[in-house]
Amino acid sequence: MPTIELTDRFCQTAKPAEGKQTDFFDTVVKGLCLRVSPAGTRAWNLVYTKPADGKRARMKLGRYPEIKLVKAREKARDARAGIGEGADPIAEKRAHAASQTVSDLVDNYIARHASTKRSGDEIARRLRKNISDVIGTIKLADLHRRDLTRCIDAVKDRGAPVEANRLFEDMRAMVRWAKGRGDLDDNLVDGMRRPTETKERDRFLTADEIKTLWLALPDADMRESTRRILRLCLVTGQRVGEIAGMTRDEIDLDAATWTIPADRAKNGREHVVPLAPVAVKIIRDQSEAVDALAERKDLAVPAWVFPAPGFRAAVTAASVPKAVKRLEVEGTIFGMAPWTPHDLRRTAATHMEEIGISPFIVGHVLNHVSVTKASITSRVYARYTYDREKREALELWADRLAGIIDGRGEIVPMRRGAA
Structure with a gap:
């Protein structure tokens, strides 16, 4: 010793x-x-x-x-x-564990840890619905791995494999946190496998599908703000959660820029998104609609561009794919294969490359960690932001998108390496 x-x-x-x-x-x-x-x-x-x-x-x-x-x-x-x-x-520790329930642990984890994360609201929803409501009364001293497995199996059995995987990741993080604090003596998820193996999606919309989607959206059974979020997913190529959580102080319509702060960006780096004219119009229309609603209801104008009903928070990222899912009829949406909001981001990236925009610049437009933080050089020394190239890329994509919607012309690829 x-x-x-x-x-x-x-x-x-x-x-x-x-x-x-x-x-x-x-x-x-x-x-x-x-x-x-x-x-x-x-x-x-x-x-x-x-x-x-x-x-x-x-x-x-x-x-x-x-x-x-x-x-x-x-x-x-x-x-x-x-x-x-x-x-x-x-x-004393054993007595404390004997008095604590799983619900106590979930609430403590949410308040002290999960609430600090960008996806904190979604983590809280998953844990309370799938853990607290199922095994919340079990004492921590009596908690067993089979109890956690029961929670995962219940989600799988209702046909939600992606949700089951996300719950597993949330649960694993919570158990590790509890063990580090001493609330649990053992890591109960150690050795457990992800409940389902999921394939990486490769769905993107063709030009004809983009036109169908864009022209069908005005009559879609959803809120107008949700329609605008979907359009921005396609126009800007950004993540649905980042668009849904957009705040007014992130937007400069005069400069035609949207600055996503580091604490809201998935890769933890501030990201400036140049806005093409169509994106500026969508955001301006949404802001004016919210202003008018606030005046009618005698409410303060909210900080969010896309506020939830009641103006107490932004709409949740999960509400948008749910709205899209509700459009599905007999396995199709607008008569084509089902798609998700994230598929619109992939669609934008795919078509930008198709018109000749360099994959490297597309990666910067998307704020992909593999491009922006791939090496010590890019993380620490290389500070160039590629704002000019990103603006050129997004304006070229907006022009191509307008052509697709209007049915104008064929694709004329740029010289490879441009933009």
């Missing part, structure tokens, strides 16, 4: 002695140790003497690097303070 003043550097590189599980005890906080396994797992433990019977005990504090050295010392000091007053932290 080596004893050393632990440092972050040591914790990062520590290896087990002679290939066996090794405890490295800290000289700063008595009893705190970093347990390193041959497989490379690093876990914090506090070894102490139980006040009741004088026996040695070991309490898990979480894994490194999820819990950093400074936090591990803080947790160990707090526990030792209680031990000095006659408390037994393991017994």
Whole structure:
């Protein structure tokens, strides 16, 4: 049992002695140790003497690097303070776990972690509907992997394989978070497989299908704001969630730009979307409609371009594909193979390449992480934003889209490498 003043550097590189599980005890906080396994797992433990019977005990504090050295010392000091007053932290932890239910865990996870994420509302909806409503009354101390499997199976059985996969990812993140905090002793999802294998979609709309869609949208059974979101998916090539959550302060109609902030962009980088005239018109029409509605109902103008009813939040990203799904009749939408809002993004990208726009520029238009953060050079040193090239690409695509809708002419590809 080596004893050393632990440092972050040591914790990062520590290896087990002679290939066996090794405890490295800290000289700063008595009893705190970093347990390193041959497989490379690093876990914090506090070894102490139980006040009741004088026996040695070991309490898990979480894994490194999820819990950093400074936090591990803080947790160990707090526990030792209680031990000095006659408390037994393991017994207290078990009592706390025995009192907590799965619903308590879900609510705690949402409030302390999931709510900080861009998709927090969707995560909360999935966990409450599929976990809390199914096994919410089970005590954490009694929670078993079969209970989690039951939740996943219920989603699969109702014919929602994609939802089942998303729930599995949410559940796995929640369980890992709970284990890191000490709410759960074991990672109950360790070794579990994704419930379904999903194929990457390759659906995109042909020119004829684009024309059919565009001309059919005005009569589609959905809100006008949803129609505008779908049009923007096709015109801009951006993600439906980013469009649905668009705020007024992100838009500069005079400059014809939409700046998606880093905290709303999927790849975590601010993304400037040049707006072609058709996109500017869609956004202006939507803003004017919201202004008029706010005046009629004597409400404050909301911050969102696409507010939900009541103006208390933006429309959710999930509401748009649901609206599209409701249009499906006998396996078709507008008489063609079913499509999703994300397929419109793929459609824009495909047709931009078809008219000769470089895949590299298309990647920047889409804000794909493989292009914008592919290397240390692009992440740190190369700061050029390709705004001019993105504007040229999107205006060329808007021109081509107008031609498709009006039935004008054939595709005339640009010289490869242009834009």
